[in-house]
Amino acid sequence: MTFEPVIGLEVHVQLKTASKLFCRCPTAFGADPNSQICPICAGHPGVLPFLNKRAVELLVQAALGLGCTITPRSVFSRKQYFYPDLPKAYQISQYDLPLATGGTLEIAASDGTSKTIRIHRIHLEEDAGKLLHAIGNRELDHSLVDLNRAGIPLAECVSEPDMHTPEEAYSYLTNLKAIFQYLGISDCDMEKGSLRCDANISLRPAGHTQLGTKAEVKNLNSFKAVKEALHHEIKRQTEVLNTQGRVVQETRLWDETCGVTQSMRSKEEAHDYRYFPEPDLVPIELKTDFLSKIKASLPELPTAKKARFIQAYKLSDYDATVLVGDRLLAEYFEQAVSKAGAEVAKPMCNWITTELLGRLNAAGRPIADSPVSAEHLAQLVALVQKGTISGKTAKDVFGEMFETRQAPAAIVKSKGLVQVGDEPTITRWCDEAIAEMPHAVQEYKGGKERAIGSLVGLVMKKSQGKANPQMVNRILLKKLVP
Amino acid sequence: MKITKKDVEHVARLARLALSEDEKARYTAPLESILEYIDKLNKVDTAHVPPTSHVLPMSNVWREDQAEPNRLGSQTDILKNAPEAEGPFFKVKKVIE
Numbered sequence: 001m002t003f004e005p006v007i008g009l010e011v012h013v014q015l016k017t018a019s020k021l022f023c024r025c026p027t028a029f030g031a032d033p034n035s036q037i038c039p040i041c042a043g044h045p046g047v048l049p050f051l052n053k054r055a056v057e058l059l060v061q062a063a064l065g066l067g068c069t070i071t072p073r074s075v076f077s078r079k080q081y082f083y084p085d086l087p088k089a090y091q092i093s094q095y096d097l098p099l100a101t102g103g104t105l106e107i108a109a110s111d112g113t114s115k116t117i118r119i120h121r122i123h124l125e126e127d128a129g130k131l132l133h134a135i136g137n138r139e140l141d142h143s144l145v146d147l148n149r150a151g152i153p154l155a156e157c158v159s160e161p162d163m164h165t166p167e168e169a170y171s172y173l174t175n176l177k178a179i180f181q182y183l184g185i186s187d188c189d190m191e192k193g194s195l196r197c198d199a200n201i202s203l204r205p206a207g208h209t210q211l212g213t214k215a216e217v218k219n220l221n222s223f224k225a226v227k228e229a230l231h232h233e234i235k236r237q238t239e240v241l242n243t244q245g246r247v248v249q250e251t252r253l254w255d256e257t258c259g260v261t262q263s264m265r266s267k268e269e270a271h272d273y274r275y276f277p278e279p280d281l282v283p284i285e286l287k288t289d290f291l292s293k294i295k296a297s298l299p300e301l302p303t304a305k306k307a308r309f310i311q312a313y314k315l316s317d318y319d320a321t322v323l324v325g326d327r328l329l330a331e332y333f334e335q336a337v338s339k340a341g342a343e344v345a346k347p348m349c350n351w352i353t354t355e356l357l358g359r360l361n362a363a364g365r366p367i368a369d370s371p372v373s374a375e376h377l378a379q380l381v382a383l384v385q386k387g388t389i390s391g392k393t394a395k396d397v398f399g400e401m402f403e404t405r406q407a408p409a410a411i412v413k414s415k416g417l418v419q420v421g422d423e424p425t426i427t428r429w430c431d432e433a434i435a436e437m438p439h440a441v442q443e444y445k446g447g448k449e450r451a452i453g454s455l456v457g458l459v460m461k462k463s464q465g466k467a468n469p470q471m472v473n474r475i476l477l478k479k480l481v482p
Numbered sequence: 483m484k485i486t487k488k489d490v491e492h493v494a495r496l497a498r499l500a501l502s503e504d505e506k507a508r509y510t511a512p513l514e515s516i517l518e519y520i521d522k523l524n525k526v527d528t529a530h531v532p533p534t535s536h537v538l539p540m541s542n543v544w545r546e547d548q549a550e551p552n553r554l555g556s557q558t559d560i561l562k563n564a565p566e567a568e569g570p571f572f573k574v575k576k577v578i579e
């Protein structure tokens with residue numbers, strides 16, 4: 001039987017605040033263990049949580065960026081369970097009245113078109129602490145708790161089960177991250193734990209509408225891991241359905257090394273979190289002026305930027321997609337084009353997506369770290385445009401710029417790379433080439449047009465690559481076909 | 483609503499309370515009377531009453547996002563209150579994942 005996978009994703013993203021959600025402890029990453037804790041986030045008796053307004057604003061930005069409806073009156077709830085990383089024995093989260101519901105996100109569908117994934121809800125909650133089971137390689141016979149993360153503000157964004165392939169899930173995550181980065185609400189750094197993802201996946205017979213039994217996959221440490229784990233789950237669940245007939249509802253952990261998901265096996269009782277409204281925090285009621293202020297401050301988002309790039313700069317859909325995939329890359333492009341002129345938008349895009357990104361990726365550096373500034377790249381493209389250097393020379397200059405951070409003009413000058421464009425000099429080289437390669441001349445005159453290539457090559461050699469190729473071509477043609 | 487010993491055991495487990503057989507029997511009746519009272523409340527027509535989450539007519543009690551490290555006590559003070567600590571960490575029984 002053929003099955004259709006049904007995938008939904010839960011993404012936790014750390015909101016970029018200076019202090020925690022309910023106390024004034026700092027949120028800096030990488031601080032010494034338990035150096036950013038206080039009686040509130042350590043769950044001491046008698047303390048009261050005090051809501052961080054900025055976290056609410058950032059979550060509303062995310063929600064509006066995803067086209068969600070903001071709940072007029074939203075409340076916090078206690079989610080109760082015992083675990084050593086949760087000092088209060090409850091997590092302050094939201095349950096029946098989350099801050100936002102019902103948004104959408106455009107993704108690339110598997111067939112190459114785009115597709116809308118519905119967002120079920122986005123709510124605000126606090127993070128738990130971190131458990132250590134080993135120090136370096138030494139396995140401990142007890143566990144250690146670091147509460148620096150406890151109380152860090154998180155937005156949990158839950159999608160509807162609208163995805164049907166691991167690639168769609170990957171596209172969803174990529175686009176969601178891009179929006180969060182555009183909004184600046186989070187660093188979205190999976191390695192630092194500021195973006196986490198759990199995936200729900202079930203299979204159903206192709207053509208059916210009723211959902212099958214799902215497995216929840218955790219321990220997904222990269223977008224690539226999400227894709228691989230989902231591929232594995234599809235294979236595993238297909239086998240289970242074909243042999244045993246039914247999938248067990250459970251939480252499974254992705255084992256990156258072995259490339260398999262494994263049942264958590266902890267005797268997980270049916271979740272009974274006994275949510276109830278958090279009595280220590282009053283409701284959040286967001287008025288129109290609060291929301292319109294945030295709405296007005298939203299930056300241009302990827303979809304709108306892409307449409308504008310295609311329209312204003314005549315870029316292809318593909319080029320525009322690459323550029324807007326990263327807010328900083330899009331800004332780099334626009335900054336460079338604003339200096340060099342919109343008429344060079346297409347060559348500028350090529351320089352950025354091939355030469356620059358190629359070298360940055362090879363060096364493992366982000367665009368923010370580019371040794372070639374947008375202004376310098378604009379100057380380089382202008383040098384080619386004006387005919388000061390040839391396109392081929394420009395690539396060498398670019399390599400030098402990447403290594404040394406110098407301005408292109410300085411490199412061109414110090415290396416004597418200025419393109420030779422004066423007619424008498426090029427004419428002289430052309431005459432020499434014609435005299436030295438009578439054979440090529442014969443061939444050309446005999447109708448073999450490609451033979452002119454050898455003559456152009458010789459002229460370029462004589463000029464040490466500096467002759468203006470268009471001029472060389474023109475002058476040679478004039479001489480060969482009088 | 484009838485409360486059985488099994489219900490008492492379940493609730494006790496959720497709260498991580500170790501009850502003796504005697505206690506289990508002793509809690510059955512009070513729990514049942516609480517739920518009977520809830521049953522009584524359930525008879526009131528609340529179709530047009532929004533659920534009460536808070537009794538105070540207040541909303542949006544919040545603060546500006548400003549970090550103030552160690553405002554309510556130092557790490558040492560807080561670790562001192564832990565049943566067990568090791569270096570800068572809280573120490574707990576081994577958690578198997």
Ligand SMILES: [Zn+2]
Pocket residue numbers: 020023024025036037038039040041042151
């Ligand atoms: Zn704190």
